[in-house]
Amino acid sequence: MSTLLTNIKELFQVRLNDTPALRGTAMDEVPSIKNAFLYIEEGRIADFGSMDDFPKHPAEEVIDCSNSIILPGYVDSHTHLVFAATRESEFEDRINGLSYEEIAARGGGIxxxxxxxxxxxxDELFKNSLKRLETVLKTGTTTIEIKSGYGLDVASELKMLRVIKRLKNHEFVGGAKMIIKATFLAAHAIPTEFKNDRNGYIDLIINEMLPRISKEELADFIDVFCEKNYFTVDEMRRLIVAGKKYGLQPKLHVNQFNSLGAVQAAVRAGAVSVDHLEVMTDEDLGNLKSSPTIATALPSCSFFLGLDYAPMKKMMENDVAVSLASDYNPGSTPSGNLNFVFALACIKMRMTPSQALNALSINAAHALKLGSKVGSIQVGKRADLLLFEDIESLAAIPYHFGENKISKVMLDGHFM
Ligand SMILES: N=CN[C@@H](CCC(=O)O)C(=O)O
Ligand SMILES: [Zn+2]
Incomplete structure (x- = not known):
């Protein structure tokens, strides 16, 4: 199957070669081509350029895009999209004055x-998770990471990861599949039955869950919620070492409410990313500076819980490679809409639209070790594309906050 998109008003995030995670002033620019063409073969980007040098590819399908700007699909590198139930009653409790931590202490939360x-x-978990996946695809997410972490026992963590595997294999229109990465997050909270035996729970994760997950090839990464009342820095270190034995690289929840030294430990352990970072000390910043670990901010979580926003400007000024993700989950972020994340990044974190797009595309791909597969318009990469009709600029996307301006999504070369 071949598709040719012609007369594209502006084609954004075009790159000639693999791009390392962007940092510093490299975040300020999104290369683009006005009046462009894009040629797709078998779900891959095969050629692109200016209509002035149009090579007339013979294509089965030719689409005039003179009214559209085109971006690569968004990459959401941090979600908890598989869950059984929403938590509106906790939402009301917070409106009435309780904090996220107080609700968790009463047995709510995770x-x-x-x-x-x-x-x-x-089956039911799969069905309701698929509905959410279809929804975020419509709002532009074409690559996604999904965590376990609401099972907290062997059978239920496996159940979550098997659901994620089924989502990976799900065929959308034309047989297109989403790229989905699975993260094992049993260290999300200490389950009630282990409340007086936290070491027993960590042993269960290491000795029983990890070997089974590895045998069934259910996870790509390992995660730990390193926070007061959840897991300590030492426990996180122990879990990282255990995960690595099974080939799982760490992506970690750190500094959501407290700075405990987790950033330093994560960077030293070679974590792929550290996520949240609402609370950051100068020392944390110094540890991330120029390190390969990506700092992922989750502004919708700050918005929903009324927390501080991760200091993205400061991190960019310090050459930290930053990305943005949704954190879609029923407790702290019941939204997987990355257009809203885009808007919050600009409005609340003072990122420019170009910086925010880089953080949602190339750098987010690196936060999933997918920097050579998705995240930009590059020959050989997946044809995962977002078409926006009737808008004139990149800035119009975050400007129209709360709206979905996407008119069409292409996944693996197929229009959804
Ligand atoms: N903070 C830890 N985990 C999730 C929230 C989990 C929940 O409240 O269900 C987060 O990233 O915000
Ligand atoms: Zn999270």
Whole structure:
């Protein structure tokens, strides 16, 4: 199958070669071509350029895009999209004055989600997770990471990861599949049955869950929620070492409410990314400076919980490679809409539209070790594209916050 898109008003994020994670002033620019063409063969970008040098590719399908700007699909590198139930009652509790931490201390929060998930069978969990996946695809997410972490026992963590595997294999229109990466996050909270034996739970993760997950090839990364009342820095280190034995690279929840030294430990362990970072000390910043670990901010979580926003400007000024993700989950971020993340990044974190797009595309791809597959318009990369009709500039996307301006999504060469 071949498709030719012609007369594209502006084609953004065009790159000739693989690009390392962008940092510093390299974040300021998104290369683009006005009045462009884009040629797609078998789901891959085969050629692109200016209509002035149009090579007249013979294509089965030719589409005039004179009214559209085109971007590569968004990459969401941090979600908890597989869950059993929403948590509106906690939302109301917070409106009435309780904090996220207070709700968790009363048995709500992650433990609430775990008890609902344990009761749901795999097929139903798959069905309702697929609905959410279809929704985020419509709002432009074409590559996604999904975590376990609401099972907290062997059977339920495996159930979550099997659902993620089924989502990976799900065929959308034309047989197109989304690129999905799975992260094992059993260290998300200490389950009630282990509340007086945290070491017993960590042993269970290491000795029982990890070997089974590895045998069934259910995960790509390992994650730990390193936070007061959850997991300590030492426990995180132990889990990282255990995960690496099974080939799982760490992507970690750190500095959401407290700076505990987790950033330094994560960078030293070679973490692919550190995520959240609402609370950052100068020392944390110094540890991330020029390191290969990507700093992922989750502004929708700050918005929903009323937390500080991760200091993206400061991090960019310090040559930290930054990315943006949704954190879609039922407790702290019940939205997987990356257009809203785009808007918050600009409005609340003072990122320019170009910086925010780089953080949602190339750098987000690097936060999933997918820098050579997705995240830019480059020959050989997946034809995962977003078409925006009737807007004139990149800035119009975050400017129209709360709206989905995407008119068409192409996944693996197929229009959805
Ligand atoms: N902070 C830890 N995990 C999730 C929230 C989990 C929940 O509240 O269900 C997050 O990234 O925000
Ligand atoms: Zn999260």
């Amino acid at each position: 433990l609430n989600s775990a008890s609902r998930l344990r009761d749901m069978d795999e």
